[in-house]
Amino acid sequence: MSKTLQFWKMNGAGNDFVMLDNRDRSLSLSKDQIASLCDRHRGIGADGLLCVEPATDGGDFKMRYYNADGGEAEMCGNGARCFGRFVNRLHQDSLKSIRFETLAGMISAEFEGDQVRINMSTPHSLKLSQSLPVAGEQLTVHFVNTGVPHAVVFVDDLDSVDVRKLGAGLRYHEAFAPKGTNANFVKVVGPDSIAIRTYERGVEGETLACGTGMVACGLIHHELSGAKSPVSVKVKGGDTLRVGFDEPRPHEYTNVTLFGPADFVFEGQVSI
Numbered sequence: 001m002s003k004t005l006q007f008w009k010m011n012g013a014g015n016d017f018v019m020l021d022n023r024d025r026s027l028s029l030s031k032d033q034i035a036s037l038c039d040r041h042r043g044i045g046a047d048g049l050l051c052v053e054p055a056t057d058g059g060d061f062k063m064r065y066y067n068a069d070g071g072e073a074e075m076c077g078n079g080a081r082c083f084g085r086f087v088n089r090l091h092q093d094s095l096k097s098i099r100f101e102t103l104a105g106m107i108s109a110e111f112e113g114d115q116v117r118i119n120m121s122t123p124h125s126l127k128l129s130q131s132l133p134v135a136g137e138q139l140t141v142h143f144v145n146t147g148v149p150h151a152v153v154f155v156d157d158l159d160s161v162d163v164r165k166l167g168a169g170l171r172y173h174e175a176f177a178p179k180g181t182n183a184n185f186v187k188v189v190g191p192d193s194i195a196i197r198t199y200e201r202g203v204e205g206e207t208l209a210c211g212t213g214m215v216a217c218g219l220i221h222h223e224l225s226g227a228k229s230p231v232s233v234k235v236k237g238g239d240t241l242r243v244g245f246d247e248p249r250p251h252e253y254t255n256v257t258l259f260g261p262a263d264f265v266f267e268g269q270v271s272i
Helices: 031-038 077-090 163-171 211-225
Strands: 004-012 015-021 048-054 061-067 097-102 105-112 115-119 124-134 137-145 149-154 182-190 193-200 205-207 231-234 240-249 252-261 263-271
Touching: 004 077, 015 077, 031 048, 031 061, 048 077, 061 077, 077 097, 077 105, 077 115, 077 211, 077 252, 124 163, 124 211, 137 163, 137 211, 149 163, 149 211, 163 182, 163 193, 163 205, 182 211, 182 231, 193 211, 211 231, 211 240, 211 252
Parallel strands: 015 048, 061 097, 149 182, 193 231
Antiparallel strands: 004 015, 004 263, 048 061, 097 105, 105 115, 115 252, 124 137, 137 149, 182 193, 193 205, 231 240, 240 252
16 A cells, blocks of 8 residues: 655755655655655655654754665765754744754754754764775775765866766775775865865765765865865855864864755655
8 A cells, every 4th residue: 555755855055855754753664665765767856865753862853864775874964954954944944953863973953044054973084195996096095984984086177087987986995895985076176165076875876965075075175285164165066065164183173064055946745
């Protein structure tokens, strides 16, 4: 028997999501059902799916995030901004800020119109300048976990990068086994400004934006060049977001933020 599901569609800088209200915990979707909803030909179409659930560990709400393949992931920066604005919409836009639980830790969101600033979880596992063979090339690869793992490669010509080939090579590289990594390619635009393209794990392809990837690239740019906070990051979708941070000690970061858009696209019902 099919069931009718109410959903909302949102995007954060072109990174798009199916949003579900599961505050009453009535939804229990399988991995295949989530993948079907995210399918761009046979479903709603999205890079991922987000559920609002009741808090269990001191937050106001809990965010559950699933990639387009139906697998649950720890965090998503663009998704977190959309999640925050979605929760605010469920409360008639009456909230100034919220705190919500994720598998990567507690996240806070503040609202400024259709823009959202999220306070990210503490980055960790920073590694700089690893030389790795990837898809027939020798790449200098940097790494940091900003809620999910991110490999970062700086390039001179961002437009010509084979993101699918090199991204997949990094995503499944033995250096990041067993869970793999997301892969980002970065061009320096100015002292405190970069442009990036991202191959996302779980989507298994390039997306128009990746929030945790923007943060990873902004922090790595600071590590390599001394760029000042906030770092402006332009993404494939055309938007420019801001990555803020404090560095109380070398290579350690606090108060890491991501500021940018979170837009409603449409809402509707779908049978599952």
